[in-house]
Structure formats: structure tokens, C-alpha cells
Amino acid sequence: MDTCPECGAVGDTPCGDLFRRLLALDHSRREPWGPLHGVAVACYRLQHPSSLAQGSHRFPLELLRAYVEGGAEAATRLTERARRANSHRARQRERTGAVPHPGVPTGFAVTIAEVAVDGGFPADRHPERVRAWAEATLAAW
Numbered sequence: 206m207d208t209c210p211e212c213g214a215v216g217d218t219p220c221g222d223l224f225r226r227l228l229a230l231d232h233s234r235r236e237p238w239g240p241l242h243g244v245a246v247a248c249y250r251l252q253h254p255s256s257l258a259q260g261s262h263r264f265p266l267e268l269l270r271a272y273v274e275g276g277a278e279a280a281t282r283l284t285e286r287a288r289r290a291n292s293h294r295a296r297q298r299e300r301t302g303a304v305p306h307p308g309v310p311t312g313f314a315v316t317i318a319e320v321a322v323d324g325g326f327p328a329d330r331h332p333e334r335v336r337a338w339a340e341a342t343l344a345a346w
């Protein structure tokens with residue numbers, strides 16, 4: 206059993222491996238994973254700030270707030286608006302990689318390990334788990 210230094214998840218599978226599994230499900234575009242893709246990425250990034258470029262926590266936080274308040278449709282609308290507005294320069298800035306954030310939270314009430322359940326991200330109650338993940342992320346930030 207290992208403890209993730211960023212989100213505090215305890216388990217045998219590193220968070221990065223779980224995240225790659227979740228992305229594969231998201232990209233299948235099937236329910237219930239596909240529509241929650243943007244929310245899942247925002248949760249993961251905010252719980253693993255080394256994957257965030259400096260300043261880039263603003264959009265994922267905004268996305269989670271929209272999701273918790275308005276549901277998956279509100280999050281999708283925000284993502285589409287941002288995609289249209291997103292300049293090439295902003296995207297390049299995002300790619301410049303890991304800048305450590307002083308004072309970012311570590312240790313969350315719900316982590317990717319809970320969302321994964323047995324490591325397979327079962328469909329049953331997946332939206333409820335993603336919602337709890339989003340709420341725990343927002344609460345810590």
C-alpha cells in the first residue's frame with residue numbers, strides 16, 4: 206500500500222495509472238464516463254497540482270463550481286465556451302509543465318482511489334462518486 210504525496214489516496218495502484226484508466230473510459234464516450242470527462246480531469250489536476258501549470262487552477266476550479274451548482278450540462282457549456290475562447294498562447298502556457306504551487310491543498314476527503322472503487326471505475330453510481338470527488342476537491346481548495 207502506498208500513499209499518494211499529493212492527494213493522499215492510499216492504494217496499490219498509483220493515481221497516475223488510475224487516471225489513465227479513467228481517461229480510456231472517458232474517451233470511449235460511453236455513459237456514464239464520457240459526459241463527466243472534463244469534470245474528472247479538473248478533479249484529478251486539482252488534487253495533483255504538479256500536473257497544473259502556474260495559474261491554471263483557475264479554470265478547473267470554475268468548472269467544478271459550475272458542475273456542483275448546475276450539473277454536467279453546466280460544466281459542458283463552460284468547457285465549450287472556454288474552448289472557443291482559448292487562444293493558442295494559453296494552450297502553450299499550459300504545456301510548459303509542472304511549476305510547484307505554494308500552499309496548495311494536499312489530502313482530500315474523496316480521491317481518485319474512491320472513484321475507482323476496485324480500480325475499474327464501475328458504471329454503477331459513477332456519477333455520484335464523481336460528484337463527491339468534485340465536492341471534496343472544491344472544499345479543500
Ligand SMILES: [Zn+2]
Nearest residue numbers: 209212214220
Ligand atoms: Zn494522488
